[in-house]
Amino acid sequence: MRQSDEHILIEAAKAGSSDAFADLVRLYQVRLLRFLLTRCASFADAEDALQDTFIAAYRYLNSYDPRWRFSTWLYRIAIRNAHKIRRENVVELGDLSDEESDPLVQCIASSEAENLWVSARRVLGDEVFAATWLRYAEDMSIKDISQALDRSTSWTKVNLLRARKALDADLNRQSEGAEVYG
Amino acid sequence: MDKLAEQLKRDAEMIDVKVSDDLERRIAASLQGLSPEREAPRQRPAVFWWASSLTGVTAALLLITVFNVRTEREELPQATRDTSPVATVVSPIIEWNAQSAMLTSPLRQELDDLQSDIDKARRKVRDDIGL
Numbered sequence: 001m002r003q004s005d006e007h008i009l010i011e012a013a014k015a016g017s018s019d020a021f022a023d024l025v026r027l028y029q030v031r032l033l034r035f036l037l038t039r040c041a042s043f044a045d046a047e048d049a050l051q052d053t054f055i056a057a058y059r060y061l062n063s064y065d066p067r068w069r070f071s072t073w074l075y076r077i078a079i080r081n082a083h084k085i086r087r088e089n090v091v092e093l094g095d096l097s098d099e100e101s102d103p104l105v106q107c108i109a110s111s112e113a114e115n116l117w118v119s120a121r122r123v124l125g126d127e128v129f130a131a132t133w134l135r136y137a138e139d140m141s142i143k144d145i146s147q148a149l150d151r152s153t154s155w156t157k158v159n160l161l162r163a164r165k166a167l168d169a170d171l172n173r174q175s176e177g178a179e180v181y182g
Numbered sequence: 183m184d185k186l187a188e189q190l191k192r193d194a195e196m197i198d199v200k201v202s203d204d205l206e207r208r209i210a211a212s213l214q215g216l217s218p219e220r221e222a223p224r225q226r227p228a229v230f231w232w233a234s235s236l237t238g239v240t241a242a243l244l245l246i247t248v249f250n251v252r253t254e255r256e257e258l259p260q261a262t263r264d265t266s267p268v269a270t271v272v273s274p275i276i277e278w279n280a281q282s283a284m285l286t287s288p289l290r291q292e293l294d295d296l297q298s299d300i301d302k303a304r305r306k307v308r309d310d311i312g313l
Contacts, residue, residue, distance in 0.1 A: 016217055025209060034199045047205050054209050061218040108197055116193045136187050137194035164186060171186075 006070055014061050021058050028071065029054075032078050035133060037104050038117060039082035039126075049081040056081070072144040079130055079148065114174065116167065123166045131156055132163045227311065231304050238300050242293040249289055 006027070012020035032053060036046040056077050057064075064073050108115045117137075120129055127149055134140040134148060146156045 014218055018213060021213065022210065025213075029201045029206075029209070030199055033201055034194070034197050037197065037199060047202075047208075050201075050205070051209050051212060055212050055216065058213055058216055059219055062220060104197065108193075115196060116190055117197065120190075132190070133194070136190035167186060167190075 007066070010061070010064065010066075010070060013058070014064075021061075024070070025054050028074055031071075031138070032074060035075070035137070036078055036082055038121060038129070038133060039079070040085060045085050046082075049078065049085050052081045052085075053078045068147055069140075069144055071138070072140065072148045075134060075138075075140075076148045076150070083126075116171075119170045119174070120163070120167060123170050124163050127151070128159045128163050131159055132167075135160055227307055231300075231307070234303070235300050238296045239293075242289070242296050245292065246289045 006024070009020045009024050013024060029050065033046060033050050036049045036053075037043070040046040040049055053074065057074055064070070104118060104121065108118070117133070120132055124132060131145050131149060131151075134145045135142075140148070142153050142156050142160075145151075145160075146153045149156070
C-alpha cells in the first residue's frame with residue numbers, strides 16, 4: 001500500500017470511520033503480532049498486547065503526528081504495551097529457555113540452523129533487540145527507530161552496531177561449535 | 183544488504199504467525215464502542231499553568247507579608263521574673279534582629295515547596311496529555 005493510500009485511511013479513521021481503521025488493522029496486524037511475539041512471554045500475551053495496541057491507536061488517533069510514519073507510531077505503542085504486560089506478569093524473556101514455553105520458538109519453522117532472532121533475544125538487551133528488529137525485519141530508518149524507542153539517533157546507531165557485533169560473535173561461536181561437534 | 187542483514191530478514195520471515203479469526207473478532211469488537219478522542223486544545227493548559235503559578239507565588243508573598251507585619255507588631259516578651267542569677271545573666275543576650283531573620287526562613291521554605299509542587303503538577307499534566 002502506498003503512503004498516500006495509508007494517509008487517506010488515517011484521515012478517514014480520524015473522522016470516525018471504523019471501516020478505514022479496520023483496513024489499517026488488517027494492514028499491520030501480522031507484522032505487529034510477529035514483533036510482539038518476540039517481546040512477550042506467551043502467545044496469549046502477544047495477542048493481548050496487539051489488541052491493546054489497536055485500541056490505544058484508535059482512541060488516540062487524533063494525537064498521531066503525520067510527520068511520523070504510521071508504522072513507527074504503532075510500534076511505539078506496541079513496545080509500551082508489551083512492556084506493560086511483561087511487567088504485570090513478571091516474566092523475563094531470558095527465562096524462556098524451555099522451547100515448549102517460548103512462543104517465538106513455537107512459531108519458527110523447523111530448521112537445522114537456529115533462527116537468528118532466538119539468538120538475538122538471548123544476547124541482546126530489550127531495547128537493543130527492538131532496535132535491531134525494527135532495522136532488519138521492518139527496514140526502518142535510524143530516525144524512525146529513534147522515534148519509536150524514544151531514543152537519540154546516536155544511541156540507535158551505536159547500539160545497532162553493538163548488536164551486529166554481538167550477533168556476529170554468536171554466529172561464529174555457533175559455527176565453531178558445529179565444526180567441533182558436527 | 184550484507185549477509186547478516188539478509189539472514190535477519192529471512193529469519194524474521196520464518197516466524198510463522200497467523201492472526202486467528204477469534205483475535206480478529208476480539209479486536210473488531212473492542213474497537214466498536216470506541217471513537218477517536220478529540221485532541222485537547224494545547225493553549226489552555228499553558229494559560230492554566232501560568233495562572234496557577236502566579237496564584238501560588240502571590241499567595242506565598244502574601245503570607246510572607248502578613249507574617250512579617252505580625253512579627254513587627256508583637257511586643258517584646260516580658261523579662262523573666264525568675265530571680266535566679268542564671269536567668270538574670272541570660273536575658274540580655276536576646277537579639278531581636280537575628281531572631282526575626284530566622285523566622286522568615288520557614289516561609290521561604292514554604293515558597294520553595296509551593297514552587298516545587300507547581301513544577302510537579304506541570305510535569306504531571308504534560309505526561310498525562312502526551313501519549
